[in-house]
Amino acid sequence: MMSHDQNRRSAIKNILTGTAAVAASGSIASFTSPKMDSDFALKGNINHSACRWCYSDIALDELCIQAKKIG
Numbered sequence: 001m002m003s004h005d006q007n008r009r010s011a012i013k014n015i016l017t018g019t020a021a022v023a024a025s026g027s028i029a030s031f032t033s034p035k036m037d038s039d040f041a042l043k044g045n046i047n048h049s050a051c052r053w054c055y056s057d058i059a060l061d062e063l064c065i066q067a068k069k070i071g
Helices: 001-034 060-071
Strands: none
Touching: none
């Protein structure tokens, strides 16, 4: 019975230690991660395309308007 209790205690201790380590690493990562600057300029060097068959239920003019809004 004693070894069962010891194994259970070890398992609980390991689970709690692992949980604390994961929580701590997440909070540390939030301090060290670079912040995204919301005022960045687009280079305009990426071309996008859309297949007409994916949007067959939208009028072509409306598709163009919505695509322009998206960028």
